[in-house]
Amino acid sequence: MSARVSSNERATDNFSDEALVIRARAGDFASFEILFERHRLLVYRFAYQMSQRRDDAEDVVQEVFVRAYQNLHRYRDEAKFTTWLLRIATNLSTDRARMTQRRRALEEKEAGSGLAWMTIGEFDDPISNLEQDRRKEALRKALAALPVHHRGVIVLRDIEGKEYPEIASILNCTVGGAKLRVLRARRALRDRILPILGEENYPA
Amino acid sequence: MKRNDLFDYVFDGLESSDRAEISAEFATEVAGLQNLKHDLQSLREVPECQLSVERVRDAILRGEMKRRTSNRRALWSLVPAAAVALGALFISTRTQNLDSSSSTSASRSEGTSNLVAAAIGIGSGAREAATMLDTVAPTASLLESAVQSIANSGSQVSVSKSVRRKVDRGSRPHGSSIQLTNLQPHVENAPPPNGGPSSAPAPTTVASTADAPNPQPQAPVIVITNEPAEGTGASRAHEMESSGNVVIGG
Numbered sequence: 228m229s230a231r232v233s234s235n236e237r238a239t240d241n242f243s244d245e246a247l248v249i250r251a252r253a254g255d256f257a258s259f260e261i262l263f264e265r266h267r268l269l270v271y272r273f274a275y276q277m278s279q280r281r282d283d284a285e286d287v288v289q290e291v292f293v294r295a296y297q298n299l300h301r302y303r304d305e306a307k308f309t310t311w312l313l314r315i316a317t318n319l320s321t322d323r324a325r326m327t328q329r330r331r332a333l334e335e336k337e338a339g340s341g342l343a344w345m346t347i348g349e350f351d352d353p354i355s356n357l358e359q360d361r362r363k364e365a366l367r368k369a370l371a372a373l374p375v376h377h378r379g380v381i382v383l384r385d386i387e388g389k390e391y392p393e394i395a396s397i398l399n400c401t402v403g404g405a406k407l408r409v410l411r412a413r414r415a416l417r418d419r420i421l422p423i424l425g426e427e428n429y430p431a
Numbered sequence: 432m433k434r435n436d437l438f439d440y441v442f443d444g445l446e447s448s449d450r451a452e453i454s455a456e457f458a459t460e461v462a463g464l465q466n467l468k469h470d471l472q473s474l475r476e477v478p479e480c481q482l483s484v485e486r487v488r489d490a491i492l493r494g495e496m497k498r499r500t501s502n503r504r505a506l507w508s509l510v511p512a513a514a515v516a517l518g519a520l521f522i523s524t525r526t527q528n529l530d531s532s533s534s535t536s537a538s539r540s541e542g543t544s545n546l547v548a549a550a551i552g553i554g555s556g557a558r559e560a561a562t563m564l565d566t567v568a569p570t571a572s573l574l575e576s577a578v579q580s581i582a583n584s585g586s587q588v589s590v591s592k593s594v595r596r597k598v599d600r601g602s603r604p605h606g607s608s609i610q611l612t613n614l615q616p617h618v619e620n621a622p623p624p625n626g627g628p629s630s631a632p633a634p635t636t637v638a639s640t641a642d643a644p645n646p647q648p649q650a651p652v653i654v655i656t657n658e659p660a661e662g663t664g665a666s667r668a669h670e671m672e673s674s675g676n677v678v679i680g681g
Contacts (some may be wrong), residue, residue, distance in 0.1 A: 260474055264484065272477050285480060285481065289482060289487055290490075293494050363470055366467075366471065367474065384442075384477055385471040386470070387475075417467060
């Protein structure tokens with residue numbers, strides 16, 4: 228029994244992120260493919276929340292994994308592999324957001340503020356679903372309009388649910404600093420969303 | 432309780448001792464923030480990711496190829512710089528060779544050991560030259576004084592120049608630039624005997640002793656005539672008190 232447990236543990240160890248990274252460093256691309264399949268959704272969700280566009284998010288994910296592969300020798304085991312990936316993703320998304328700021332402003336102006344009327348929501352009442360969709364859409368816009376450093380911490384903490392120490396590690400700051408950033412970002416988001424939806428939904 | 436703490440209370444689920452007070456005082460704010468939190472969590476739904484592993488593999492391969500190409504390009508960009516450096520080295524070497532061929536420190540370009548050997552050679556040559564000049568110097572000074580006495584009589588003399596040139600040529604070691612200071616006691620501010628021909632001024636000789644500021648006391652002049660002596664049949668010599676009575680030449 229104990230032998231079986233230890234062999235299971237060894238098998239788990241063999242497929243841990245760290246073990247796969249070591250094998251990928253040695254040139255085993257299959258190990259890196261496993262890492263990609265394991266973590267691509269995490270990176271994609273973050274990139275999508277940052278860019279709000281699927282193609283942009285996929286480009287970011289691709290670039291993140293290309294850079295990760297090219298810099299595997301720089302990865303140190305003291306941080307989790309996902310933390311390291313999200314750090315790369317944060318930097319890339321920040322750079323990209325700055326570059327595409329003008330393009331997004333233009334697109335939003337052209338698209339106007341139309342809402343999708345045909346919606347599938349979590350409530351049986353279509354009115355409630357519509358109301359929820361309206362709020363969600365407004366929230367997306369408010370989030371997209373936030374400065375990129377505020378957007379990043381909101382995504383990490385309130386959408387992805389990361390703990391403060393991990394956020395601090397991703398942002399390369401202290402835990403207290405991470406908490407402060409999150410607080411400022413939440414306030415900025417609330418201030419932006421109030422004019423859109425009114426105080427009945429998000430009272431000050 | 433501060434208003435800012437409401438965010439912690441709602442979003443991070445911190446335990447608060449005065450929950451009842453918050454509910455009463457900030458009921459609407461708490462409800463709004465709870466709505467915000469709920470809506471943010473609903474944003475987790477994202478469209479499906481269609482990025483395939485093949486695409487990532489291609490991108491990695493492209494990146495590797497680009498990196499190798501850029502490395503190769505960087506190497507090629509070094510070629511002109513290397514050529515320029517080689518050219519500069521060649522030109523500087525050539526200039527040094529030209530300099531050394533025209534100066535006494537010719538062996539400068541042939542390396543430090545050659546330079547040291549040449550310096551030793553020049554030093555020993557200079558010592559020999561100084562010894563020779565010590566023996567020649569009295570003769571030269573005698574000649575000088577004789578010529579000077581003749582020059583005082585007002586005639587143009589170029590003997591000193593030619594004599595000095597001969598002495599210079601005979602005593603100076605080949606290729607050295609040693610100044611004949613022993614023969615030039617009257618030359619003021621003579622340069623030290625360490626420079627090459629380019630740095631040392633040409634030795635000034637007394638071309639015409641008529642320009643000499645302090646003429647030396649006149650020595651007796653002996654004139655040898657062609658007429659034979661009666662007893663011996665040899666040429667007759669006359670001692671003249673003043674060179675003004677002597678006519679050289681025809």
